[in-house]
Amino acid sequence: MSFNVWISAWLVETSIAHLASIGFLASSWRRPMTRRPSLMAIPVSHGVGAATACVLGCDWFTAAAIATIGMAATALAIRRWSQFRVVGMAVWISFLLMIVSQILWGTHFLILSHTSMVTWLLLIVMAVAGLIVLPAHIINVFEHWEVLLRQQWTRRAEPLADWKPDNWPSRISIHVPTHAEPPDLVIETLNVLSQLRYVDFEVLVIDNNTADETLWRPVGEHCRRLGPKFRFLHVMGITGAKAGALNWALQHTDPTAELVAVVDADYHVDPDWLKHTIGFFDDPEMGFVQCPHAYRDYSDSVFGRMANAEYAMFFQTSMVSLDEHGAGLTVGTMSLIRRNALLEAGGWAEWCLTEDSELAIRIHALGYRSVYLTKAYGRGLIPETYAGYKKQRFRWTYGPVQEFRTHWRLFVPGPARSPSALTVRQRMHHAVHGLSIGLAGLQLVLIALSIALIAAAAWNQDSPPLLVPAWTALIAMAASRKAMRALTYRHVLHSTWRQAAGGEIATAALTCVIAVAAFAADIGLPAHWQRTNKFRSLPSGSGALRVAAGETVLGIISLSVGIGAIIVASPGLTLAIAIGLINYSMFFLASPVIAVIADRDLRRKSISDSRHSHTESVSRVVDAT
Structure with a gap:
């Protein structure tokens, strides 16, 4: 068995196991699990991952070995960190194993890629940028997910509603x-x-x-x-x-x-x-x-x-x-x-x-x-x-x-x-x-590199191919991220699906301003403290779109390049990057959507206030009469 088959199998197994463990986590919120059913989530998740790897060409012995490594790592983590849910730790360990498999697969992919020097150098720069971001990203993900993964807290405090002091403190x-x-x-x-x-x-x-x-x-x-x-x-x-x-x-x-x-x-x-x-x-x-x-x-x-x-x-x-x-x-x-x-x-x-x-x-x-x-x-x-x-x-x-x-x-x-x-x-x-x-400022750099990579690959006609295992892992990874966001909205924020969708659109609309602010701070561009206006705002009509002009332009460019690349690209790395660009374009184009929605709300509020004011004026005239 070649190393390429082995590393592809590991990539698929960890990605599918991670997605399956998230499914068990979602089930545990709907119906609390005892410890034994929770523990069963570990072999079932990795069993599903191993079975998927076998379907995509891996032999059963290799798939079973990879699944065993994942189950053993999860069991050790559960024993060490008992304050976490069993299924929560299954989610987290499978996430870390998935990250490791991505690094190994990506390294192997770069070594074996037969591309032009320009394309290969762009791939190297993007890979290095990803590795720079990775440690902070992992900790940041943990901070977002911990409320879903943990079952016992050591410091979580409640208000001291019944506190009765002997003497009140000073002023x-x-x-x-x-x-x-x-x-x-x-x-x-x-x-x-x-x-x-x-x-x-x-x-x-x-x-x-x-x-x-x-x-x-x-x-x-x-x-x-x-x-x-x-x-x-x-x-x-x-x-x-x-x-x-x-x-x-x-x-x-x-x-x-x-x-x-x-x-x-x-x-x-x-x-x-x-x-x-x-x-x-x-x-x-x-x-x-x-x-x-x-x-x-x-x-x-x-x-x-x-x-x-x-x-x-x-x-x-x-x-x-x-x-x-x-x-x-x-x-x-x-x-x-x-x-x-x-x-x-x-x-x-x-x-x-x-x-x-x-x-x-x-x-x-x-x-x-x-x-x-x-x-x-x-x-x-x-x-x-x-x-x-x-x-x-x-x-x-x-x-x-x-x-x-x-x-x-x-x-x-x-x-x-x-x-x-x-x-x-x-x-x-x-x-x-x-x-x-x-590091969010690197998003702007990565978008520029993605466009340059698509252009270089199209010019040299050397887009490295991606096989079915890689596409399976990419889809599973994207689905798992969305699933964890959805679970957080549902079970931590107790949001409806409509509220969750609204929160995601608002989050997407801020992607560009966060990247620009981070990049400005990274390179030391001066910025001044600006207060948030609390005076009543007036609707600005088409002027509302001017506020999102930068995001709109960037979104249209990313969307156009992404669609163009999909039309001409083979099912390889260029296609994956094009899909990523289209995804980012949706983030950017959420900005004008939000701007229009906010302006529409102001218009409705202004009309309502005018009607209310008119009604009060008529009432005063009638009362005076």
Whole structure:
């Protein structure tokens, strides 16, 4: 038996076994399995993989040997990591084995490829790029999947609803930074804060660099009406955007305040927020307690529902995993932070577009712990336009890359590492948070390389062939990724299929802006902190498409090249790359779709508001008559 047959068999067996184990994982959510049926999932999954390999030309002895290796590896992992579901560990180990088989098959494929030098060099560059991305990708996938794979958590915390302190802690200082916000919006937020069920707190509204008095003066007057707990601070000339305003506020915080909370200007907090989280700070090593981003007033907007599903994915999966490994993040609002930890860390980073998650690295590096609660204790507003959505995601992408570029010495092993209290797992997850996002910038490079490779292969007529086993593995791998996303929406986010589809379209629409922001941060292009507009947006009609012009052009180019390659390509590597390009084009072309949907929602809302206003005017006239 040739090495080519053996490696193709391994590729097929691991890919099909992985897909089959995901099927068992899905079944375990519908009908909880006892341990014995769960264990049966392992030989059945690998048996299906081995049988498929045999059907595609592998001899039964080789297929059985490969399946035995997979079953043995899974059994050892289950014995070592009992906190994971049996079927969950089957999914994860088969995923890792599939990755190994891909590397071996890809190496073998490149060695034996009879192509022109240009085509071969392009293949090598793409392979190297894939290997560079791979370690961070594996950890990132684990963070997304862990909520599906794990059955026991060591750190997952619940709100301390029944906590009864002997003595209430000293004052909590709640900081509400604002800049050119609608005054009614801020006033509503302050009214909700005034209803907090907590004994001793102050609220500092820090309005920085708002030149228009009509925006900030009503807020200041309302703070005076709310009483001495509320202080309004208007300041001009502050640098460092939100971080600069929060650092400035620390100088004006009540000296007795032991904790600092941050609330965005549009967030409505639960009255029990402080009461249910303050108890965690009985632990002197607790640095911060974070609650998730959550949203309100979006149910009447198709775009709002889609964006909400996309937001929820991160906060119900990756954030839970990061917390389990002691690497939780502060996320800019609904954060409760020990003041000494904040000061000891050096305050907020005015150089970083994500001053919130960056702070978590420095607090953990000092040895403080953190807690992430999945219960939402505050809800804000979703951007009304695709332009606002993009602007926000650019900032959330660019900032973590800045974090990695600044703090990489905290993460690396060996003598180059800066001393800190970070554990190995904290270093790994904090590093991957910035590194995986930064590597997203390679997507643009890979697309350009894919187009160049298709052109080179067409010019030289040397597209390397892909046999049936390779195509089978490619289809199985693509199906498994989609299946895990679907399971997450269904069983973690408890979404309907329509909500899941909307979340996937919104995720796809952000692909380009994430890649552009990551690439800009990778090469050090300057970027500035931009606030998310919270004023009522107006429909822009055809102008909505201009916001997605770049994505539209890139999508049309990718689609055209992909379709053209499919028409002329043989069933080889060029065809696979062409299908990949078409897949990416769908991501890019989701952007104008989202832009139009958001604009349509605004138009409907504008018409509804006009009708409501007209009805009220008529009613007032009738009443006056």
